[in-house]
Amino acid sequence: MTGTTHDDHSRSYAARAHGMTASEVRALFSVANRPEVVSLAGGMPFVAALPLDAVGSMLGDLVTDRGVSALQYSTAQGDPVLRELICTVMALEGIDAAPQDVVVTVGSQQGLDLISRVFLDPGDVVVAEGPSYVGALAAFAAIEAEVVHVPMDADGLDPAALAAVLERLLAAGRRVKLLYTVPAFHNPAGVSLADSRRAAVLEVAARHDVIVIEDNPYGLLGFDEPPQPALRSMTPTGVIYLGTFSKTFAPGFRVGWVLAPPAVRDKLILASEAAVLCPPTFSQFAVVSYLQTQPWQEQLKVFRELYRERRDAMLEALHDLMPSGPTWNHPAGGFYVWVRLPDGVDSKAMMPRAIAERVAYIPGTAFYADGGGADALRLSFCYPPPDRIREGVRRLATVVEAELDLLHTFGPASHTPTGRPGAEHTRGRVRADSPGPELA
């Protein structure tokens, strides 16, 4: 007999499907959902803070009053009323946009997918911050593009470093199409692009004929200052903007959008039609109802205060409990703290110990397309209440201490990916170590 692979289709897959595999790290995430585990892994908005009774009756009215439309197909570009309202939301960050240039998507993740389909051929290069949002890396990998990271510091993307990377790539004959950036309260790094750098980043991108993809899920979730003007507010061309209601309302509706120049917009609409026919009508109507009937700007204040309190709890716990060695940033908004580990401590190798101690985080490797990030990890403060955050950090501190002890015994880990060669991302491979959507 010839043996079995348990997969009758193994010879039929596209090359890009070969990297779509489970991994040891991914399996560890399945424990994160158990109540005994303090999960500092997931970037899940705290939707329990929504006025659920009011939202419930709003949704009931929607079906009763407008069910015939809300439960029907609609257009690929999205509901016109919603697109008008989206423009008023974007105006809060200084964007002057017309509803006809907005394309509603199934979360901004679909926006990333559509942009990838429209702009990227296999082998094209996307430059992105290092670290970068795991969902964007997955979207670019699915289209077999290559991501090259540009270092960032406390002020976000460094324009000089960006220029250097672009020049190196162009000199090597690479086709660099996009700069993917999260300029406000970055996922996972927690930093924002400084005002003083914004014009320079746009100038460097324009000079190298690279389109800027501005992904802005957290812009309205700043704790201290009013929102910074979006990059898109500084130039109507050269920036394609991605927005979402996942953090300002609820991710379960899966409603996001792309704001693009007219020619790009038309291609995105056609690509979206091919992918999903139309974004979910019911969800779009729900968002319209929410924006029209609920005090959503007041609710944003509730979210900001809630996340600020949790951010404070996390920073205080890190300060009080973490052994010396790790360092972390102090985010002024968003959901995340990025922790750098002492040289030689490997956040991926540390995960099973963390699970044993009943705490979960995302290892930094999930946020790099080139195998980097083992020396860092992401902590989310958005979901657990402050006392659980403190308990989670206490457990994590125990884990880090044990790793430092190992480091003392065995010397620095080489950060060479252990186990299967090729499990890390290469072009066209979906990274096996990335978390599922509820943790992204």
Add this chain to the structure above:
Amino acid sequence: MNTRAVVLAGGLTYEREVSLHSGRRVLDALRHAGVEAVVLDADSQLLGRLAELDPDAAFIALHGSAGEDGALRDVLDLVGVPYVGSTAPACRLAWDKPCAKSALTADGVLTPEGVALPHATFRELGAAAVLERLVARLGLPLMVKPAKGGSAMGAHAVTTVEELPTAMVGCFGYGDTAMIERFIAGTEVAVSVIDGVDGPQALPAVEIVAADGVNDYQARYVAGMSTWHAPARLPGDTAAALAKAALRVHEVLGLRDLSRVDAIVDADGQIYVLEANVAPGMTETSLLPLAVEAAGLDLAAVCRDLVVRAAARR
């Protein structure tokens, strides 16, 4: 009246994901064979649910400490729920790989030469000095794996001295004691043993050929990453010797109902036993279901018979 069973799956271990897959497969099999069954997680609700359901027997599809270290079986004994599988003392022995290895070696079963050392030993004696002597004695390549646990988690094959510290750190993430063994090159096989009316029966060995030579987590649980041959492509006398070795392991460790013995057959036909599993994986890519099929048996009937046997112990 139908037999009523609970399938225990999930748990709070590294192998939760694998266990949930196993549990689902066993549930389907039992229902297919006419057994009334539900899946329960090993959590704070479990004892209440067991009291409420009062099942005839439990099928333990929990991998990792919860299902294999004997503790849960002690609790099931305490509350009077019979279960499929080995007793708590037998599990404790099999779960502790160094102890199991000693018991097997004492009985003349061949296992790879190696040692089991806790982190503290490396810390106290100096890691470099200990590793140097390990390599001098055992040579390279080496296999580094946690002394407890399964699904190849934390296991690394090491071919150079430079890789050894990283492999040790990776292994100690999963537990405080590491087993470092001589890497045996050869045919990787697994033999499932099932107790029937005529005593323990060794099913045909399953041979594992990992796509890139490393039988790690992905190779085990991702369809398409490995090729499995059932029965293994071994000469008849080697296959017979392998079956005998597996039955011997089942007996020496005092295992019951079902077990899976992992082994390597080297180029000379020598059989090295790696470990015994008391809660073998039951996923779509697991070895015991493949062996059942190769033996011409029906997984549903096998699972049902095991549950009925367990229920009779009440």
